[in-house]
Amino acid sequence: MDYRPRKKSREDDFWAARQPKKRRWPLRIVVVLGFILFFVGVAYVVDRTMDWYADRSGTTTTTEAVAGETIEVVIDSGMSTSEIGRLLEDKGVIQSSSGFVDLVKARGTENALRPGNYEFEEGLQLLDVVDMLETGEAAPSLKLTIPEGKAIDQVADLLDDEGTIDGDAYVALAEKPTRFDVPKVGGTNPELTTLEGLLFPSTYYLYEGDGASELITAQLTAFDTKTKSLAWSKAEDLGLTPYQIVIVASLIEKECSIAEERAQVAAVIYNRIEADMTLGIDATVRYAVGKWTEDLTTSDLESDSPYNTRVVKGLPPTPIANPGVAALKAALDPADVDYLYYVLRDTEGHHFFTASYEEFLEAKANAPAQ
Template structure:
């Protein structure tokens, strides 16, 4: 017993010095030893190994092929015929069996201690604590790995330079970095200072002094709807300012932004930006190339007005209006007549340049008509049952006959009423246009003039417009007043308002009053 006990102690000490994996391996080996040596008839195929996280089914092993021991057969002797049963060995009963049982108990208790030291406590440990322990262990391993890698990186190839050399190099780098930063700061400060100087210089030059005027002027045209940025670009192209940004900024600072007026200006080349701003705000445009076309002017009258500017003659203007090619869609399908574009040269104020041609001036007027002829008007014309040329013709008669805006739609109602009743319009302005007059009294000879424009003799609309109407008359022709009037006459001489009548008797009475006013 002492010899076996000493050997067990030695094995226990070696077991404690081994790793858990080695202990489990030893456990399996020793179990195999017990199963084959001390307990040969024991079936350990279903043995459960403790210390695992979950139970598993043991791999079945081959059963030991051991012959079953048969009970000893009784000996029968011939002499006596008495059956003798062999006795059990006392030494075996008293020595071997207790020794084997003691050995098994000792081994079981040792295995139990090993299992408790390794797996039992871990199995009973809560899941959260196990995860925390595993996380700490992983962190410790990662930290150790990084530290080892850092040591290998730092100490794998020691530098041949001394600490003093490295310190000197670092100081040199710091000095270079500080010098470079200082250089950058100086450059930025210089740029800011230079820009500030130029800006303040341009601001200080913006005064209202007239001593800098040279007497040489440049014609500058500011189109309608131009922004401050557009004006600055125009002035820079003309060489009147040097910087568009300072002009825009000064306009905002000095309150000129958004107050500039369209037109053509004579700008002195010596003017400062402030003086140019004041000029553009005042609206004192140059009258030399300013062209104003009143409402109701005919093409012939417009040609005479353009000829006054010296750009072209009246004949050149009329010839270009009749034969020139223009891309505007509303000019398609116009009938042949003496003045093809009559009614479409929109009356407005135009600013011309010295190098303009008759074609360019006509294009400006047609562009202005196209700007007025919005999509709303286009839809209304399409729904009216009349062509655009017919609407413009009615508008041209209203423009020549009616002066007050509030009477335009009412007069348009009269024209439409007479057309529906198949009556001649009898508008004197059409007769004046037929005989080539712009005003005055009509003679009996004038009234009998054979012309498609004479509405005293012909029913329906004249051949075309008799003037170039403005937007008010065009809108009245497109949206006439719904009334029952068939006549209108001027109330009295020297007045602009009319008397509208429903019957011929009312018209004759009103006409008599008008003629009486002429005699006074």
């Protein structure tokens, strides 16, 4: 048999022409695709590496931090990445100094960490800590503590004493509620003539250049945050609006310095209102005339101010101070007692409570001088 290849026919040429030719990728496209895949792979590895560092180092410990407070750390000029990492670990900001160093090196920012006074919130992730050090988010310039039960004008005096924020500017803005995004009070939006009662007492950290507006905004935000979870529905059971609860709480703050007595003072207020009696709370008169420490005159006590609860029955039109959470809770949950009177019984601030007017007069005669 003859195995010599036969010659191509025209038919063979026809079918060969119809077969698809194998496509060859140009070398340039192959190179570009290779680079793209390489950089995608590098980005993925870096991202996964940073996630691993963050997981490895975890969040802050509470070795030196007190819950709800910040951790102060001073980063000096010239400190190495390792020194900064060890300092942060010692202060309880991070759990692993080696994880901190590895992450900074992975980001290539060993020389970008900025010195300064920092305040790290408890619970920050490692990535957040490094971000702060890279951007230089140093600590605020002023720590300001506003106690419970201070009225707006008293807070203004405190600000003037600190010398950082103008007290008069604070008072002026606090009397203009429409200038601010006022939080709801127990889910309601009361018509306000003042922010008295809603400027939450707490510790605030202010930055250079911050003024009265920034402080008031922070206080309103704190009020919203701290009071959202309160049992505001109890206000309706007491026949009051949530805003009136704030008014009652402000009276409690001014009348009572003993924690265990707050609910009893609240009960006296409600019992006297129910009995159609005046409240007779001199702190409301002091609020009206602006005398927090001076002696009240007969004219003051007999004034026809709507805040004079010696003359006018019911609650004053607005809060007379800015209450804390404890006073608000007492206003929402008064003691189940029939007391109508209380009088100071010692120099430590304890009161004698009674439903008897005669007992009240006797206790008043024996009360220590105020």
